[in-house]
Amino acid sequence: MSSKKTKSSKSLSASKTAIAAPLVGVVMGSRSDWETMRHAVALLEEFGVPCEYRVVSAHRMPDAMAIYAKEAEERGLHAIIAGAGGAAHLPGMIAAQTTVPVLGVPVKSGTMEGFDSLLSIVQMPAGIPVASFAIGEAGAKNAALFAIAQLALLHEGLAAKLASFRKSQTKAASESILEPPRKLHAKRCAANILVFSM
Numbered sequence: 587m588s589s590k591k592t593k594s595s596k597s598l599s600a601s602k603t604a605i606a607a608p609l610v611g612v613v614m615g616s617r618s619d620w621e622t623m624r625h626a627v628a629l630l631e632e633f634g635v636p637c638e639y640r641v642v643s644a645h646r647m648p649d650a651m652a653i654y655a656k657e658a659e660e661r662g663l664h665a666i667i668a669g670a671g672g673a674a675h676l677p678g679m680i681a682a683q684t685t686v687p688v689l690g691v692p693v694k695s696g697t698m699e700g701f702d703s704l705l706s707i708v709q710m711p712a713g714i715p716v717a718s719f720a721i722g723e724a725g726a727k728n729a730a731l732f733a734i735a736q737l738a739l740l741h742e743g744l745a746a747k748l749a750s751f752r753k754s755q756t757k758a759a760s761e762s763i764l765e766p767p768r769k770l771h772a773k774r775c776a777a778n779i780l781v782f783s784m
């Protein structure tokens with residue numbers, strides 16, 4: 587049996603009229619996580635990846651969380667991006683109940699700036715993997731890009747979009763214009779004079 591998967595040139599959505607079944611699920615422990623997790627959804631939508639998003643709290647909705655995890659594979663999800671803050675047990679608890687890859691996003695918490703969320707997500711004991719990303723917006727964006735990269739191995743159109751995304755990012759970085767330090771210093775002095783003379 588060959589394990590090599592061939593890339594399909596088919597569009598990610600089944601047809602233009604039908605609503606495509608989600609390939610990526612984005613879940614979060616609370617509505618308060620949405621400000622962070624919306625960045626993952628925005629990127630998935632930008633790339634045209636069918637996705638769904640909802641609150642599935644591990645400790646406030648444990649039964650719903652278990653059903654979500656257990657049905658993920660038969661519903662056709664290829665990845666679950668799970669964001670949580672504080673004790674942040676959601677990604678691990680979902681991963682424990684499905685073999686669909688779980689990508690964990692540590693949400694910035696009020697007390698420890700998200701360091702608590704990061705450690706909770708990243709320190710999974712051996713046997714149940716959770717891919718862990720950076721704290722906050724960067725993590726949400728990178729989790730989406732990671733899921734996109736996985737799907738791009740199967741869909742040529744998506745691979746092309748990802749390549750062009752990388753290309754434009756490279757172009758923007760290489761075209762960065764930096765203001766000379768002397769000019770910045772002059773600006774700061776002018777601002778100070780303005781403040782002192784007020």
Ligand code: RP5
Binds near residue numbers: 618619693
């Ligand atoms: C976690 O607790 C959530 O993921 C959220 O980041 C954190 C705080 O939740 P709320 O008290 O804002 O609902 O379960």
